Amino acid sequence: MLKYLLLAVLCIAQTHSLYEDQVGKFDWKQSYVGKLKFSHIDSRANIKRIYVASEDNAVASLSLGSGTLLWRQVLEKGPQGAIVYFHYGANSLVTVSFNGLIRVWNPNDGSLLAGWTLPLNIRHVKFMVDGGNFYAIEVSSAIKTVLVHTYKLASGSLNDVVKKIPATWLTESTYCETNQNVLACLVQGSVKILFPSSGGQTQILEQSVPSATFLTPVSSAIGLPSFKAGNVVITVNNKNIETSQIECNSVHVDKTEDTNKVLAICVRPLSKSNIEVDIFISQQKISSNNLQLKTQIAQSDINVQSCFCKGSSPSCFCILSSQDHTTLFISTQGKVVWIREEALTSIISAEFLDLPVSDVDAAIEKEFDNQECGYFEMFTRRLMSQFYQIQTLLSIESPAFKSSALVRDKFGLHKLILSVTSVGKVFAMDNLSGKILWTLYLANVTPYSVTGKQFAPVFVQRSTRYVPYPAQVSILFKQSTSKEGVLFTLDPITGQLIHGDQGQKLGYQVELSTLLPGVNKNHLRGILLLDSNNQIHLEPPSSPVPKPYFIYKVHPQFGVLTGYFVQEDLKLQKVWELNFGQPVVHVASKNPVEKVHSQGRVLYDRSVLYKYLNPNLIAVATHTPDNVFSIHLVDVVSGNLVESIIHKRTMGPFHMVHSENWLVYVYFNEKTRRNEVSTVEMFEGKTQSNSTAFSSLSKSLFKPILDKQSYILPVSQVDAIKETITEKGITSKHILIALGTGSILEMPWMFLDPRRPAQVTPDMREEGQVVLEYTPELPILSEAIINYNQTLYGIKNIHTAPSGLESTCFVFAHGLDLFYTRVAPSKTFDILKEDFDYALICLVLGALIVGTVVSKKLASRKTLKQAWK
Amino acid sequence: MNYYLSLVTIVISLHVVRSQEVDSTQEKHDIEGRVLAPTHDPSWISSTQVYIRGGQFIGFLKDDGSFTIKNVPTGSYVLEVVNPDYQFDPIRVEINSKGKFRARKVDYIQLSKITPLPYPLRLKTIGKIKYFQTREQWRATDLLFNPMVLMMVAPLFLIMILPRLMNDPETRKEMEQLQSMTKLDVPEMSEMLTSYFGGAPKKPKAAVKPKPSASKLQAGSSSG
Incomplete structure (x- = not known):
């Protein structure tokens, strides 16, 4: 008991949690729903709202005026939870998931009203909700019948006998869709319209559309179910068919309030930031508006999700969803009400970037940048920069103040987050506010994908440090059609593409890409690209390649690792090959910006255990179908297999973090049915072989001492793990664990340390070192949850980056929600606490001064008195 | 010699799907239960979900x-109640091939220990989750033990209280004894001190003696 108490006390001492008044001070959260799949605007209710269902299996309600999220429910992950049908009506929201679950939601707060399972195979069924009934329509070409199953929406009980509509015209290729209470089928150049929910003899309407090859339901006002077949819009108006021919990919069908004429709204993108909205009445264009967007969208297509119209000269509001996952709410009068950047749910790469220095600082930098100029020129430069400084001091309207929003601060806490999404949209966000600074849409690109995980490499070629030169970042994608590489080079501060909108087409398929360590004379770091013929390409071509230079390649499906040596003539020479014979599930290398401050670890007996700090070490995880999980530590320069660790009866998801001289990995132990964390720490021993630089080749036979330990992680699922990183590596490391329940847990390395002794002896404690006794279960403390009560759904990854302060590390987590905060693993030792009492210190100093003066006076008076006695 | 290594930015991660993936041939069951209201605010309903396998x-x-x-x-699952503000204990639910349910407490360490729980499940909160450190309240003792306040109080003590104590004959004796001891211990230092402070130790003696001239002289020397 005492042991646990002690542990608890230590835990509290170790975790630096927030105070309640610090909520939202260092962090922000943005909630998204993902690409819209279905939506409905409720314009009749008192509180106008939009109800949406997304590709990311979320059902949500948005406010009409601002687009903010009112409530959101996230259904089952993956294809099982995919929403295949969505309906709003009569104060209920109905969703049908791919796993056959029908759920009825309360539109006011998102609570569940009813939930039941459809006893049919969902793949061949179309749905319809009419009144309080739910209709599942089976279109069976085998028995040439349309079967209509009717269920009570509230309970799921079968309402009626199955209604059979004979349909002799059904063939294998017949394609049917539902919209509102209408079923439409496309049969060899004609569209058949059925009303499955109406009682009695079923009427079948027919419309011949000879050129139609596809049939899609179209957004339409209630009572006007419409479909698009080819370029003909078919509207069912009170059991009559009306057709209109509009050359437009995306339309909404509505009717005018007084004349009851059918009107169509057509939206088409003109350019990346321009869309055109046209209104047609009886195929006559009555209005056309051009909308300027503050974001970039895909030019290919835009989809009208739903609209509502009012007034006799129709004024409509529409929700649009573009191919790049942007959701727009516009009025047909030519106004963009709000934009939601739903592409942010599909971030694949993120990078923290420095901001440029202010103009004044830049002028000072300029003063010293050119060494060759003479004394006189340097003197005039000094005068000019000082004059400029005075000018900025005096006038508030100087250019330095105008650009002050994006200027580096003293502590390096203000940065830019560059996020690349899988749809090809790039975002730059301000890390302090989360505001989107610019967006960029890269057309016709797809990300790379390895073992099911998508990624697009981002290379920071030049930071903002080299003042006359702007910062430069390159993003590597592949072309959707040819699969060849495309390199997009841009200035991350302004979002300007350097090689134009289409990027730099490489003309070969990229197998491997990496940023070179050396810089050229313009302070630009080169990119090394390896094509499928093992040819090396450099970008820019004149980039210096350090010598000797080694690269390695992983073939995940075969489990083969190959090491190469880059020769003088940029030819590859194979040095080694390792064949694990098992599929590789994870490769963990160290963060290239990581620095290790302490070379060793002082033990309680005052001896030093030196860390095995091999920068060339990677950890490769393989997993066999019979659930054997192995970790191999490989030196990728020499090909030396340092160690292999095997865990039997384990299952994924696997997560791994490799940093300094240690490795942390999480897996599910099938035998004990729990998540476990294993840690490995590597040491050279009590002597250090080479204290200045580590060489992989000089001691290829050297084996480090390994400490291993496993702990129970008492959580049901881990979504991602990441280590904190600081500028100089002095601050202790914490591990951030994203839990399946939507929390990010900050776990001090001390708890995961494989050297936690089984029993703490008094002399271990005497040395003033904090040594924790081994306990099998790791504590999950609510104070260590850095996102407190802001649940984050479906965290995909966590990014960490050092700030300008040694104590502070930035954290950016993304999934369906974005969350940014900063953590201080060893507390903020380098800045004053924010609750530092300035008033008290002033008061005390003042009192001391007053006290000194008064007492001096008193003392002299007393001595004078005594002298006169 | 420095050996460079390309840091390949390919991060490979695979969510290996657990072998107990939804199998259409397997018997399927419904787990039922009830979460008891942790609060009177009705909004807790929509912010609470019950998860199995992190949302599968x-x-x-x-x-x-x-x-x-x-x-x-069928299988063994850990059921979690997800609510941003209230904590609930996870429960292990086992469904056997006959469709029988068994609920028990989750014990990750003692796997064989079984504490059965009623089924259908009744989930009760174990309390509000404490995410935040509590700010230290202002207390009088804090102010007193504040180093700055101590810094102000200690000289005050030396100035005001110490001379009064010196007037007490017993303490004076003690002080003298102490001084003699220090003399024995480090004679050189004490010599230096006496020479430096002049006749300071004689000052109280002079005050006792009713000799105004001597006291005047002493006071003059010390102040000068």
């Missing part, structure tokens, strides 16, 4: 707090 199966709550997790194949 989800039970949403109805108005009365009841939930059903549908279509769960």
Whole structure:
């Protein structure tokens, strides 16, 4: 008991949690729903709202005026939870998931009203909700019948006998869709319209559309179910068919309030930031508006999700969803009400970037940048920069103040987050506010994908440090059609593409890409690209390649690792090959910006255990179908297999973090049915072989001492793990664990340390070192949850980056929600606490001064008195 | 010699799907239960979900707090209640091939220990989650033990109280004794001190003696 108490006390001492008044001070959260799949605007209710269902299996309600999220429910992950049908009506929201679950939601707060399972195979069924009934329509070409199953929406009980509509015209290729209470089928150049929910003899309407090859339901006002077949819009108006021919990919069908004429709204993108909205009445264009967007969208297509119209000269509001996952709410009068950047749910790469220095600082930098100029020129430069400084001091309207929003601060806490999404949209966000600074849409690109995980490499070629030169970042994608590489080079501060909108087409398929360590004379770091013929390409071509230079390649499906040596003539020479014979599930290398401050670890007996700090070490995880999980530590320069660790009866998801001289990995132990964390720490021993630089080749036979330990992680699922990183590596490391329940847990390395002794002896404690006794279960403390009560759904990854302060590390987590905060693993030792009492210190100093003066006076008076006695 | 290594930015990660993936041939069951209201605010219903395997199966709550997790194949699961503000203990639910349910407490360390729980499940909160450190309240003792306040109080003590104590004959004796001891210990230092402070130790003696001239002289020398 005492042991646990002690542990608890230590835990509290170790975790630096927030105070309640610090909520939202260092962090922000943005909630998204993902690409819209279905939506409905409720314009009749008192509180106008939009109800949406997304590709990311979320059902949500948005406010009409601002687009903010009112409530959101996230259904089952993956294809099982995919929403295949969505309906709003009569104060209920109905969703049908791919796993056959029908759920009825309360539109006011998102609570569940009813939930039941459809006893049919969902793949061949179309749905319809009419009144309080739910209709599942089976279109069976085998028995040439349309079967209509009717269920009570509230309970799921079968309402009626199955209604059979004979349909002799059904063939294998017949394609049917539902919209509102209408079923439409496309049969060899004609569209058949059925009303499955109406009682009695079923009427079948027919419309011949000879050129139609596809049939899609179209957004339409209630009572006007419409479909698009080819370029003909078919509207069912009170059991009559009306057709209109509009050359437009995306339309909404509505009717005018007084004349009851059918009107169509057509939206088409003109350019990346321009869309055109046209209104047609009886195929006559009555209005056309051009909308300027503050974001970039895909030019290919835009989809009208739903609209509502009012007034006799129709004024409509529409929700649009573009191919790049942007959701727009516009009025047909030519106004963009709000934009939601739903592409942010599909971030694949993120990078923290420095901001440029202010103009004044830049002028000072300029003063010293050119060494060759003479004394006189340097003197005039000094005068000019000082004059400029005075000018900025005096006038508030100087250019330095105008650009002050994006200027580096003293502590390096203000940065830019560059996020690349899988749809090809790039975002730059301000890390302090989360505001989107610019967006960029890269057309016709797809990300790379390895073992099911998508990624697009981002290379920071030049930071903002080299003042006359702007910062430069390159993003590597592949072309959707040819699969060849495309390199997009841009200035991350302004979002300007350097090689134009289409990027730099490489003309070969990229197998491997990496940023070179050396810089050229313009302070630009080169990119090394390896094509499928093992040819090396450099970008820019004149980039210096350090010598000797080694690269390695992983073939995940075969489990083969190959090491190469880059020769003088940029030819590859194979040095080694390792064949694990098992599929590789994870490769963990160290963060290239990581620095290790302490070379060793002082033990309680005052001896030093030196860390095995091999920068060339990677950890490769393989997993066999019979659930054997192995970790191999490989030196990728020499090909030396340092160690292999095997865990039997384990299952994924696997997560791994490799940093300094240690490795942390999480897996599910099938035998004990729990998540476990294993840690490995590597040491050279009590002597250090080479204290200045580590060489992989000089001691290829050297084996480090390994400490291993496993702990129970008492959580049901881990979504991602990441280590904190600081500028100089002095601050202790914490591990951030994203839990399946939507929390990010900050776990001090001390708890995961494989050297936690089984029993703490008094002399271990005497040395003033904090040594924790081994306990099998790791504590999950609510104070260590850095996102407190802001649940984050479906965290995909966590990014960490050092700030300008040694104590502070930035954290950016993304999934369906974005969350940014900063953590201080060893507390903020380098800045004053924010609750530092300035008033008290002033008061005390003042009192001391007053006290000194008064007492001096008193003392002299007393001595004078005594002298006169 | 420095050996460079390309840091390949390919991060490979695979969510190996657990072998107990939803199998259409397997028997499917519904787990039922009820979450007891942790608060009177009705908004807790929509912010609470019941998760199995981090959201692979989800039970949403109805108005009365009841939930059903549908279509769960046979197996052993840890059921968690997710609410941003209230904590609930996880429960292990086992469904055997006959469709029988068994609920028990989750014990990750003692795997064989079984503490059965009633089924259908009744989930009760174990309290509000404490995410934040409490700010230290202002207390008088804090102010007193503040180093700065101590810094102010200690000289005050030396100035005001110490001379009074010196007037007490017993303490004076003690002080003298102490001084003599220090003399024995470090004679050189004490010599230096006496020479430096002049006749300071004689000052109280002079004050006792009714000799105004001597006291004047002493006072003059010390102040000068």
